[in-house]
Amino acid sequence: MPKLLARRHRWALLAGIGALTITLAVARSSSASDHQDTPEVELSQRMDINDVYAFPGSSADRIALVLTTSSPITPAQSAAAGFDPNLLYQLKVDNTGDGVEDKVFQITFTGTGSSQQVTVRGPVAPAQTGPMNTIVPNAPTLTGTTNTTVGSAAGIQAFAGIRDDPFFLDLEQFFRIVPDRKPVSGELSQLPDQPSATAFRPANQAVDYLRGLNTLAIVLELPSAMLTDGGTRKIGIWGTISR
Amino acid sequence: MHMRIRALAALALIAVGGACNDDDNDNDITGTGGDRIYVQVERLGNPLVSEVTLAKRNHGFHNAGRPSTDVANHSAELRAFVTGVAGRDQTVANTLATVLLPDMLIVQTDKPATSAGWLTWALANGYGGRKLTDDVVDAGLQAIFGPLLSPNNVSPGLSTDNVDQNDRPFSTSFPYLAAGN
Numbered sequence: 001m002p003k004l005l006a007r008r009h010r011w012a013l014l015a016g017i018g019a020l021t022i023t024l025a026v027a028r029s030s031s032a033s034d035h036q037d038t039p040e041v042e043l044s045q046r047m048d049i050n051d052v053y054a055f056p057g058s059s060a061d062r063i064a065l066v067l068t069t070s071s072p073i074t075p076a077q078s079a080a081a082g083f084d085p086n087l088l089y090q091l092k093v094d095n096t097g098d099g100v101e102d103k104v105f106q107i108t109f110t111g112t113g114s115s116q117q118v119t120v121r122g123p124v125a126p127a128q129t130g131p132m133n134t135i136v137p138n139a140p141t142l143t144g145t146t147n148t149t150v151g152s153a154a155g156i157q158a159f160a161g162i163r164d165d166p167f168f169l170d171l172e173q174f175f176r177i178v179p180d181r182k183p184v185s186g187e188l189s190q191l192p193d194q195p196s197a198t199a200f201r202p203a204n205q206a207v208d209y210l211r212g213l214n215t216l217a218i219v220l221e222l223p224s225a226m227l228t229d230g231g232t233r234k235i236g237i238w239g240t241i242s243r
Numbered sequence: 244m245h246m247r248i249r250a251l252a253a254l255a256l257i258a259v260g261g262a263c264n265d266d267d268n269d270n271d272i273t274g275t276g277g278d279r280i281y282v283q284v285e286r287l288g289n290p291l292v293s294e295v296t297l298a299k300r301n302h303g304f305h306n307a308g309r310p311s312t313d314v315a316n317h318s319a320e321l322r323a324f325v326t327g328v329a330g331r332d333q334t335v336a337n338t339l340a341t342v343l344l345p346d347m348l349i350v351q352t353d354k355p356a357t358s359a360g361w362l363t364w365a366l367a368n369g370y371g372g373r374k375l376t377d378d379v380v381d382a383g384l385q386a387i388f389g390p391l392l393s394p395n396n397v398s399p400g401l402s403t404d405n406v407d408q409n410d411r412p413f414s415t416s417f418p419y420l421a422a423g424n
Contacts, residue, residue: 049287054348054372056356057417063352064419066375075424088281099311099345130309131283149417159418164411166420169380170404177401199400203407211410212424219418224352234364236347237372238288238310242281 045070046084050215051167052091052239057221058153064221065091065105067239071165071215078162078214082116082146083109088133088242089218093123095231100129103227106136107160107218109146116146118160123226133242156222163217171209173201283307288346290361290379295387296321296343310345318344325387335392341365348373375413375420380404 046069053066067089073081083089088108092101105122120142127134144150147161175182176197183189200206227235286306287293292313293305297320308316318340325336342365354370361379364371373379381403385391389402411421 047285049285051290052287052348052373053375054350055359055374056370056372060356063350063372064417066420078423094310094347099309099313099347131286131307133281133283134279135281153417157417162423163418163420164409164422164424166375166409166413168378168406168409170406173404200404203405206405208406208410214423217418217420219420221417228352233353234349234351236288236310236345236349238286238347240283240287241285242283 046087047241047243049239049241050165052237053166054237061223061225062221063224063227064219065237066166066220067091067218068163068165068167068215069218069241071167072210072213073162073165073215074213080113081162081214081216082111082113083118083160083216085109085112085116086243088135090133090240090242091218091220092126092238092240093227094236095228095234097232097234097236099236101126102231103229104133104136105220106133107158108135109160114147114162116160117143118146118150118158119143120151120156120158120220123222131240131242156220156226159217159219161217162214163219165210165213165215166217167210167215168208169210170200170206172207173197286346288348289343290373291383292317292321292343292346295383296324296339305346310347313345314340317346329387330396331387332393332395335386338392339386376408378407381407 048069050068050071051066053064055064056062057064069083069089070081085108088106090107091105093103094100095102102125103123104126105120107121108119110117110119119140121136121138121140124136124138127136141156142151142158144158147159149157149159151157172188172191175188175191177195177199179191179193179195182191224233284306286308288310293302297305297317301317301320305313305317321344322333322336322340325331325339326333342362348361348371349364350372351364351368351370354364354368356370358367358369359372359374360369361373361377361382362371363369382391384402384404388398390397409421411424413419413421
């Protein structure tokens, strides 16, 4: 599947329209900057974070965190799809307002395919802040099998596995508006090379390009106090993938 | 003298610490051993910052970075995108830079759950975060091209993609995302 569909690339939508604006306003410029991911991540779908979410959990004092990766995964590909056992997936939380992580979740996997074991550590203070990290020395918080819910509904719960990709947008129409952003392979690459639209489709014609496609999701839920502990109740959350 | 030798030895250890670990037979350079040093290759907070506002050549810089240096490293480029590429005024640019950098999903856990949603912490002093149902494409389009932040220089045909919800309903209970297709 075209790498352009990965979420980070989907935001090329906006960038591309921006580029179109410039094209219309200034002159045709083939050097409009491209807003996709780095080549390494672009070529390594498993290193790509598609989306990060944070929202209230099953009760007012609980919070759910979601990190999705490796989208798009077709139904046919899904049975064999798994997380990369050589990568470290993290959700990081700043609770003091300085942009430095005070609490981290570290998620790792062993095995491959659909029968992986997931290990969740945290939330705990990291051994090091910033972009170079080791696994914290703490014992795992949870371990279990992918594609099942592990943990306690009153404490920390985790799920890692295949889910319907929760993101939605009309990517095909985007590439009709800005065809220079279309992928080099797959069905979207067959769209016209020249712009064939100047606006999005009306609601009764717009199509969610990600309908029926899957992603690998890490979902955590826990008492919010575990993240605000030692800090304030205003927190900042981000996801990382490291190798 | 002795102290100086010890100090030099300590410095040398610090300098080659990673390499020393690699010589450890217990180290697992492809597994998840505790002495393995992982290097960040990907980072994502808000669904907008790197992908839209930063040139592709700077994505690696953003991916390898940290929120604490985002304002210093990325604010000027983000604001230049909004004013230059999108053609909006400085107020829109400054507002977007302020709410999107440092690049984190901000959550005010003491606010009502009903006020949750992308950027509601800034727009309405709400819970913030990002819900599965949030149409962040439209929110981004409306902010950058629509009248959300300024009535000037809007592009109406580009302010929504008219896909407003996921193809499958989300669950109200854990793990919330719909089952795979």
